[in-house]
Amino acid sequence: MGRAKKVVLAYSGGVDTSVCIPYLKQEWGVEEIITLAADLGQGDELEPVREKALKSGASESLVADVKDIFVKEYAFPAIQANALYENRYPLGTALARPLIAKILVEAAAKYGADAIAHGCTGKGNDQVRFDVSCTALNPNLKILAPAREWGMSREQTIAYGEKFGIPAPVKKSSPFSIDKNLLGRSIEAGTLEDPANEPPEEIYEMTKAIVDTPNEPEYLEIGFQKGLPTTINGTSKEPVELIEQLNKIIGNHGIGRIDMIENRLVGIKSREIYESPAMIVLINAHRDLESLTLTADVSQYKRGIEETYTKIVYNGLWYSPLKAALDAFIQQTQERVSGVVRLKLFKGNATIVGRWSDNSLYTPDLATYGAEDQFDHKAAEGFIYVWGLPTRIWAQQNK
Ligand code: ARG
Numbered sequence: 001m002g003r004a005k006k007v008v009l010a011y012s013g014g015v016d017t018s019v020c021i022p023y024l025k026q027e028w029g030v031e032e033i034i035t036l037a038a039d040l041g042q043g044d045e046l047e048p049v050r051e052k053a054l055k056s057g058a059s060e061s062l063v064a065d066v067k068d069i070f071v072k073e074y075a076f077p078a079i080q081a082n083a084l085y086e087n088r089y090p091l092g093t094a095l096a097r098p099l100i101a102k103i104l105v106e107a108a109a110k111y112g113a114d115a116i117a118h119g120c121t122g123k124g125n126d127q128v129r130f131d132v133s134c135t136a137l138n139p140n141l142k143i144l145a146p147a148r149e150w151g152m153s154r155e156q157t158i159a160y161g162e163k164f165g166i167p168a169p170v171k172k173s174s175p176f177s178i179d180k181n182l183l184g185r186s187i188e189a190g191t192l193e194d195p196a197n198e199p200p201e202e203i204y205e206m207t208k209a210i211v212d213t214p215n216e217p218e219y220l221e222i223g224f225q226k227g228l229p230t231t232i233n234g235t236s237k238e239p240v241e242l243i244e245q246l247n248k249i250i251g252n253h254g255i256g257r258i259d260m261i262e263n264r265l266v267g268i269k270s271r272e273i274y275e276s277p278a279m280i281v282l283i284n285a286h287r288d289l290e291s292l293t294l295t296a297d298v299s300q301y302k303r304g305i306e307e308t309y310t311k312i313v314y315n316g317l318w319y320s321p322l323k324a325a326l327d328a329f330i331q332q333t334q335e336r337v338s339g340v341v342r343l344k345l346f347k348g349n350a351t352i353v354g355r356w357s358d359n360s361l362y363t364p365d366l367a368t369y370g371a372e373d374q375f376d377h378k379a380a381e382g383f384i385y386v387w388g389l390p391t392r393i394w395a396q397q398n399k
Contacts, residue, residue: 002028002029002030002031003028003029003030003115003142003144004028004030004113004114004115004142004144005030005031005032005113005114005115006030006031006032006033006034006111006112006113006114006115007024007030007032007033007034007113007114007115007116007117007144008033008034008035008036008104008107008108008111008113008115008116008117009021009024009033009034009035009036009058009116009117009118009119010035010036010038010100010104010116010117010118010119010130011035011036011037011049011053011058011061012037012049012119013037013044013048013049013052013053014119015154015157015158015161015166015169016119016147016157017035017118017119018052018053018056018161018166019157019158019160019161019166020117020119020146020147021033021035021053021056021057021058021164021166022056022057022160022161022163022164022166023146023150023160024117024144024146025057026164027146027150028144028146030115030144032059033057033058033059033117034058034059034060034061034062034107034111034113035053035058035060035061035062036062036063036064036103036104036107037049037050037053037061037062037063037064038063038064038066038096038099038100038103039063039064039065039066039067040066040067040070040096040099040100040181040182041067041070041181041182041240041243041244042180042181042182043180046063047063049063050062050063055165055166056161056164056165056166057164057165060111062107064103066099066103067182067240068239068240069099070095070096070099070181070182070183071182071239071240071242071243072239073099074095074096074098074099075095075182075183075239075243075279076228076229076239077327077330078090078091078095078279078283078313079227079228079229079279079282079283079286080227080228080286080330080331080334080337081305081306081309081310081326081330082283082286082287082290082302082306083283083306083309083310083313084283084310085262085310085311085314086260086262086263088258088260089258089260089262089272089274089276089314090183090184090274090276090279090280090283091183091279091310091313091314092179092180092181092183092184092185092186092274092276092279093125093126093179093181093186094125094129094313094314095183095313096179096181096183097126097129097130097133097316097318098129098133098316098318098319100130101116101129101130101133101134101137102133102137104116104118104130104134105134105137105138105141108138108141109138113141114141114142115141115142115143115144116130116134116141116142116143116144117143117144117145117146118130118143118144118145119145119146119147120145120147120148121147121148122145122147122148122149123264123266123268124264124266125264125265125266125314125315125316126179127145127148128265128266128315128316129316129318130143130145130316131143131145131316132316132317132319133316133318133319136318136319136320137319174190175189175190175191176188176189176190176192176203177189177190178203180205182240182243182244182247183243183276183278183279184206184256184274184275184276184277184278184279185204185205185206185274185275185276186272186273186274187199187203187272187273187274187275188270188271188272188273192271192273193271194271195261195271199259199273203273204257204275205275206247206251206256206275206276206277207251207254207255207256207257207275207277208251208252208253208254209254210254210347210348212254213252213253213254213346213347213348214252214253214346216346217344217345217346218249218253218344218345218346219342219343219344219345219353220232220233220249220250220281220342220343220344220345220350221233221234221340221341221342221343222246222281222282222285222340222341222343223339223340224285224286224289224337224338224339224340224341225338226334226335226336226337226338227286227290227333227334227337227338228334229242229282229285229286230242231340232245232246232249242278243278243279246277246278246281246282247277247278249345250277250278250280250281250345250350251275251277252345253345253346253347253348253349253350254347254348255277255280255281255345255348255349255350256275256276256277256278256279256280256281257273257274257275257348258272258273258274258275258276258280259271259272259273260272260274265314265315265316280350281343281350284350284352285341285343285352286337286341288341288352288355289337289338289339289341289355289357290302290333290337292339292355292356292357292360292361292362293336293337293338293339293357293359293360293361294333294336294337294361295361298333302329302330302333305326305329305330306330308322308326309323309326309330312326336359337359338357338358338359339355339356339357339358339359339360340355340356340357341354341355342354342355
């Protein structure tokens with residue numbers, strides 16, 4: 001008796017997920033494997049990937065274009081939450097996993113599979129995100145993670161695949177581990193494993209090196225409606241198109257690179273390089289617009305919500321009651337977050353240089369230092385008396 005009869009496998013076309021196919025059949029007695037490759041805007045040709053799965057022994061090879069829902073239902077809420085893990089990483093990889101899990105579970109139901117499989121190793125966050133998301137969506141499905149158990153080195157994995165007709169990678173495969181989608185690229189391993197090493201220029205694809213960026217600044221206006229980005233320089237954009245265009249415009253100025261030491265859920269510190277031009281700028285612009293349109297208490301309280309939201313999304317709890325509750329809070333706050341943020345892009349920096357909104361809470365008559373000032377300065381005196389009262393009493397007691 002095998003561990004499962006019919007399995008839906010998350011498939012990328014890479015060595016590990018390809019080797020999973022014969023491995024699940026030979027070693028774990030799986031009878032039938034359906035692969036599923038998600039198009040998340042990673043820019044790879046997916047037809048060859050689809051065919052490779054069939055050649056590797058899958059009975060059915062599915063490709064799902066989920067770019068639109070990826071942006072609308074995963075990236076956009078994260079922008080509204082100003083989600084930056086450890087204040088820096090805009091969750092490009094972390095946001096894709098719950099969506100992949102969702103389509104895996106849906107495919108399992110459609111094809112009558114009794115298990116889901118993925119090619120994650122036992123050291124990363126992605127295994128947690130897949131396993132917990134799948135369990136949340138269908139607790140009856142088994143989850144198989146062969147690469148977590150097989151204990152083969154890269155060379156052994158390739159050799160195992162060759163035994164079952166899976167060709168070794170033609171080009172010498174990159175020493176880096178790269179995950180990419182519309183939201184950005186996550187790069188690990190190779191020379192990056194020494195945190196002291198400067199990342200080599202060749203790892204970047206979405207962002208130019210500063211020496212190659214334009215010598216003139218470029219202005220960019222991003223319009224938001226209820227916390228969602230909708231326009232670039234006054235022109236309406238569909239969500240996917242908006243992200244694609246912003247990646248180009250912003251990456252062209254060398255903006256969006258992150259080099260950080262990150263704390264993984266599994267307790268390991270890892271050196272991570274990200275490039276995520278659109279997301280970083282969108283989050284900064286969105287937060288700026290919130291500062292214009294939200295009251296001080298909502299704005300400040302939301303910071304704590306954002307931190308919790310970001311952590312649980314990073315830690316694989318996308319489908320959880322806490323996440324749902326935080327979503328409700330965040331949605332409520334976005335009602336008035338509409339307006340435009342103007343940025344100046346130049347040599348690796350996106351500087352916010354202006355913002356305006358019909359819902360602005362900024363009150364010129366109160367803020368001005370000019371003659372038009374409407375603020376009641378006398379009222380401040382009484383306010384300070386009351387505000388400072390506990391401090392005065394304490395100081396008198398303590399002298
Ligand atoms: N550390 C990041 C995260 O947990 C990126 C993971 C990248 N995954 C990869 N297979 N290279 O979200």
